[in-house]
Amino acid sequence: MNIDWQVFWLQKAGSSKEEYEDAFSPKALIRQPKETFRCSVADGATETSFSGLWAQMLADSYVKEGPSLAEMQQAWQNQISNKELAWYAEEKAESGAFAAYVGLTLYRKSGKKGKSRSWEARALGDSCLFQIRKAEIIAAVPLDSWHQFNSSPALISSNPARNKGIEENLVQADGTWRDGDIFYLMSDAISCWFLRRQEEHGDAIEWLERIDDQTKLESLVSEQREIADEDGRRMMRNDDVTLMRICPTYD
Amino acid sequence: MSYVAEISRANPSCIFLVIDQSGSMEDPFGSGNAGKKKAEGLSDAVNRLLQNLVIKCAKSEGIRDYYHVGVLGYSGNGVSPAFVGPLAGRELVTISDIGNSPARVEARVKKVDDGAGGIMNQNIKFPVWVDPVSTGGTPMCDALRRTKDILAEWLSHHPNCYPPIVMNITDGESTDGDPSFMADQIKSMYSSDGNILLFNLHISSSQHKPIEYASSDYDLPDSYAKLLFHMSSPLPDHMWVMVQEEGLALEDSPRGFVFNADLVSVIRFLDIGTRPSNLR
Numbered sequence: 001m002n003i004d005w006q007v008f009w010l011q012k013a014g015s016s017k018e019e020y021e022d023a024f025s026p027k028a029l030i031r032q033p034k035e036t037f038r039c040s041v042a043d044g045a046t047e048t049s050f051s052g053l054w055a056q057m058l059a060d061s062y063v064k065e066g067p068s069l070a071e072m073q074q075a076w077q078n079q080i081s082n083k084e085l086a087w088y089a090e091e092k093a094e095s096g097a098f099a100a101y102v103g104l105t106l107y108r109k110s111g112k113k114g115k116s117r118s119w120e121a122r123a124l125g126d127s128c129l130f131q132i133r134k135a136e137i138i139a140a141v142p143l144d145s146w147h148q149f150n151s152s153p154a155l156i157s158s159n160p161a162r163n164k165g166i167e168e169n170l171v172q173a174d175g176t177w178r179d180g181d182i183f184y185l186m187s188d189a190i191s192c193w194f195l196r197r198q199e200e201h202g203d204a205i206e207w208l209e210r211i212d213d214q215t216k217l218e219s220l221v222s223e224q225r226e227i228a229d230e231d232g233r234r235m236m237r238n239d240d241v242t243l244m245r246i247c248p249t250y251d
Numbered sequence: 252m253s254y255v256a257e258i259s260r261a262n263p264s265c266i267f268l269v270i271d272q273s274g275s276m277e278d279p280f281g282s283g284n285a286g287k288k289k290a291e292g293l294s295d296a297v298n299r300l301l302q303n304l305v306i307k308c309a310k311s312e313g314i315r316d317y318y319h320v321g322v323l324g325y326s327g328n329g330v331s332p333a334f335v336g337p338l339a340g341r342e343l344v345t346i347s348d349i350g351n352s353p354a355r356v357e358a359r360v361k362k363v364d365d366g367a368g369g370i371m372n373q374n375i376k377f378p379v380w381v382d383p384v385s386t387g388g389t390p391m392c393d394a395l396r397r398t399k400d401i402l403a404e405w406l407s408h409h410p411n412c413y414p415p416i417v418m419n420i421t422d423g424e425s426t427d428g429d430p431s432f433m434a435d436q437i438k439s440m441y442s443s444d445g446n447i448l449l450f451n452l453h454i455s456s457s458q459h460k461p462i463e464y465a466s467s468d469y470d471l472p473d474s475y476a477k478l479l480f481h482m483s484s485p486l487p488d489h490m491w492v493m494v495q496e497e498g499l500a501l502e503d504s505p506r507g508f509v510f511n512a513d514l515v516s517v518i519r520f521l522d523i524g525t526r527p528s529n530l531r
């Protein structure tokens with residue numbers, strides 16, 4: 001299986017690059033035939049601190065199949081404990097960091113269900129996976145309508161006490177792929193825009209396919225952040241944006 | 252549609268607290284707060300509000316200035332900024348000024364659930380920006396007039412902001428006339444995103460049960476509570492939705508009025524980005 005893989009990202013308008021709190025894994029791709037390919041996008045919650053660090057841990061752990069959640073929580077805590085924090089930062093850190101993530105695994109020959117060219121996905125929160133075939137969305141995980149997005153999703157926390165019942169929000173999905181299919185992993189703002197644009201105008205898939213360099217992503221995002229609907233809401237919420245594109249071929 | 256403007260460092264909003272420091276605040280605080288004076292209940296409420304706002308805006312690298320903040324006191328000494336410590340005398344400061352300049356950080360003990368059906372003591376840090384004060388009359392009209400002037404100036408520099416939220420915290424007994432007119436004047440000011448919101452927190456000696464976000468004056472215990480209810484802005488739709496998501500059953504058209512409760516929940520309803528539903 002060969003993988004054509006690209007990732008583009010942009011921080012929230014008004015923030016610096018260092019303040020980008022989405023994450024993705026892998027960071028780069030070694031182009032060689034693979035039997036299995038794993039990738040992930042995660043999104044640290046704006047209202048929690050050290051959430052970019054937590055999001056990267058979640059994305060990496062999906063791709064590397066470890067460490068465990070408990071080990072990551074301890075590693076996050078260790079990194080924070082080593083810092084000297086002001087009273088407010090200390091209090092904020094005690095609440096923990098929170099993040100959404102979506103992970104995708106592509107199999108060339110046989111997935112766990114024994115099918116050729118299969119995929120599995122796992123998602124918690126509002127980062128999304130979309131599978132596109134012949135200019136149609138044939139799978140959307142975990143959300144399939146832009147109406148499902150809000151500013152208070154259940155997210156996975158670095159603080160074990162905040163994760164009670166969180167497994168109920170974990171969505172797992174699987175399917176098969178063909179040569180020519182395109183998979184996208186996206187953080188929430190661009191996922192929500194994508195579903196809305198596709199529903200209202202039917203051309204969001206073409207918009208994304210045209211993005212082949214960073215400039216084109218920046219141009220799309222800055223334009224859509226400026227356009228407001230009849231309620232005064234921006235077509236794309238001002239938030240960090242991550243777009244990962246994966247095009248597998250069998251040989 | 253109003254109340255949808257993004258709150259950001261480039262386009263901050265404003266939280267303006269107007270607090271009653273009159274002699275009547277010396278009276279005992281009701282609703283299960285035995286032994287506490289209203290003035291202490293008030294300063295605790297203000298300090299908790301500021302603490303929660305600072306924490307909301309805190310990030311790994313420090314505090315992001317999503318808000319400008321004022322605290323104006325009114326008492327027999329007139330109307331003046333109520334900050335003590337390094338911010339004393341300042342009418343409007345940034346939220347990072349607040350976080351970085353409390354007068355002091357007290358060590359307090361909080362009773363918390365021990366997870367096994369009991370209660371345990373937990374040591375907490377309690378930053379203080381405002382002390383309990385109770386002196387003379389209650390010039391609420393003057394305080395609201397000064398608030399109007401300060402916010403008119405502020406709005407001229409921030410015409411597209413999420414509208415300022417004014418929180419008036421009082422036992423309701425104005426001594427310089429009916430404050431309704433000045434309240435209406437404040438609520439008539441606006442940014443391109445909507446009118447200023449005026450919320451009222453009524454601190455009372457009454458043992459009447461706490462009330463959050465009343466929808467009518469029917470259940471309110473006295474004429475002061477009713478007056479403050481009618482002065483209060485309706486909750487914007489997005490706040491109403493968030494109140495319901497937190498499980499508080501509200502009737503239609505709730506207002507920003509609470510009785511012997513606290514207004515910290517308002518801080519949770521301010522939208523500055525993704526807030527996990529499992530972070531309470």
